Amino acid sequence: MAMVKMVEDGAAPKEVQAVFDDIKATRKSDWINNFWKVLASSPATLQRIWSNVKQVMAPGAIDPLTKEMLYIAVSVTNNCEYCIHSHTAAAKAKGMTDEMFAELLAVVGLANETNRLANGYRIPVDEQFIPKLD
Missing domain, CATH: 1.20.1290.10 (AhpD-like)
Structure with missing residues (x-):
């Protein structure tokens, strides 16, 4: 309500x-x-x-389906039921298949797990990953 x-x-x-x-x-x-x-x-x-x-x-550098899938990923992580439903419907209308949805959720689950491990262990960021700004 x-x-x-x-x-x-x-x-x-x-x-x-x-x-x-x-x-x-x-x-x-x-x-x-x-x-x-x-x-x-x-x-x-x-x-x-x-x-x-x-x-x-x-429309921009990222295609509309990818934007919807990113929205789903964040909504799943934030546990927003409304946004999960609405953006899944929008992504399906833009061509997302059930297989793509399953793979998306697998990536979301993996990213959440590895993020928590990296944060918990306080793993130092490799120098090679830090952008060199000129």
């Missing part, structure tokens, strides 16, 4: 509806998901986060 009242599409204040309309247009969708409806309880937060999402998730 949400901690605040969700703002519904079509019944939102003007500034919120403008963001909702942009979300639908950008995503070529006819609905607003619960994440945005909850954030709409704070119009400034809604506008800021949507602006950040549009910028970061836009």
Whole structure:
């Protein structure tokens, strides 16, 4: 259950509806998901986060599927059920297969384990791994 009242599409204040309309247009969708409806309880937060999402998730040097898979990896590590579901759906829509998802989770699990080992042992970083800045 949400901690605040969700703002519904079509019944939102003007500034919120403008963001909702942009979300639908950008995503070529006819609905607003619960994440945005909850954030709409704070119009400034809604506008800021949507602006950040549009910028970061836009086409760039990293392809859209890889961005979604990175989002899944972080969401799994942070245990965000909502983001795991929403970004897995988005990644599948962009071509992620069940085999890719399984391999992604294997990498996430391995990285979390080895990160904890490296942190626990306080392993010094090899000089060769540190970038030489000119």
